[in-house]
Amino acid sequence: MTTESVQAVPRLAADDVPVGSVSTRTLAAEWARLWTVRSTWWFLAAAAVATIGLGLVAGSSADPAESQGDAAWAVSAISAMPAQFALLALAVTAVAADYATGGIVLTLQWTPRRGVLFAARTIVVVVTTTVVAVVLGFLSALAGYLAASPTLRLPVGEGVDTLGTVAFVLAASSALAVGLGFLLRSVAAALVTVFLLILVLPLFLLAAGQPWMVDVASFLPGSGTAFLLLGGGPPGMSTEAAFAVLGAWGVGGLAAGWVRLARDDAAR
Template sequence: MTAATTTAVTTAEPAARFRDLLAAEWLKLWSLRSTVWAYAIGALVVVGFNVGATYDRYRYWSAHNAADRASFVSDGIALMYAYTTNAGTLMMLAAGAIGAAAITGEYGTGLIRTTFAAVPARRSVMAAKVCVLTTVMTGYGAVVAALSFWLSQAILARRDAGVSLSDPGSLRVVVASTLLAPVCGLVGMALGTLLRHGAAATVTVVVVLLVVPLVFADDRHWAAVIDHALPSSAWMRLVDTRYGSGIGLPYPWTEGGAWTVFALWALGAAAVAVLAVHRRDQ
């Protein structure tokens, strides 16, 4: 008597390559029409604020006395119109909300479960999301910063008050304003990964990036330490000419310190986004 034996041959699916994950996340990012509108409207509003403030100064140029007009360029005031504080605030809000939506949208629809079922290596998936978001937000920030600088200085040039990219401080302003977008976008993604809810993540982005800096003024040492550790304050240190000399500031700080804060927030937010999903119920 012979027994029939059946040998099952199982062919394992090849593991997803990281470049495949990058391609998948790129497609996800641009699969929704709302993504394009969010970037477009955000850019128009930010550039519009900068251009509007610059044109207001151009229009009422003759209302300032000769001494103020003469010191406009020498004191670096022209650079403050290249990317105004209001525009920076709007960019932080927009970038943070976009970063949060990049992950909370998947949690809201349940797509994240399908993604992790197809690719069990959760940290690799999140690393791909971080890479794609960082790349897109950096390019986005560069376009907005370059347009703002070019348009604002072109308007001021009609009063012989504009500066060029080669002038001292100009490149720093453009680079810092460019990096504001990816830093805040990564903060938004990290908060979205932790909270997994769109509205909660957006509100927390507003609190962390916009409200907390209002609480900790830099008039006392302990408050200044906290204030200088925030991304919004780091950006202000890099673009606001008042900080250059430290005149009138009780606790001035260096450009290197501001760049370090930028880097630590970006790296920390990326690490949170990648590591928070490991062994966590989705």
């Protein structure tokens, strides 16, 4: 009687798999996940209708006597405000919906490295919303230009500046929305918080008129957004301050979301 020796095939432990391979697969999975749910398309449709529709309205209502030679890029900044909320809703839903369905547990079993999952989901969502905002901003300006032709112009240099500002605003705001999704783990709670920070609280504090309330409003992300896109906001706010405030909220939101994901049980 002979005994055959069976050699076990060595298997790689989870920590031995190259980070690059895991990151690539996770990015592909997050990309597929984002584009295979209907809510993504509904949010994008709402953003497209808002931006392009405003562009057409602005262009068709432009007075040739008063607007002759003006740049159509202003429409991009104005239309980015309503479109922003549809895109931020997309960002929140893309992150927090997994917790409502319990899918986050399976996701973390497939990708146990939470840092990889956090980075992949953040990159996919933020890049998507930012690129979509820039494309829609361009289409909005183009729609206004064509509707008002030959009243308005499309100077390239001004377009680069305007679309660059739109890109920064959406990237920072989307980063904040993603962070809140990971932090609060609830679509409703994260959406309410985003709307409070971006729209409700800045308007309320500025309308109240109390000096300390105006000071508080100047540190909210909505004030930075309004200043960069519309030129409004708290008295005395500068472009540098608006960029700094909005960027700080984006980074801070991601940091808070990462701490919650890294330290707490995903099922809680």
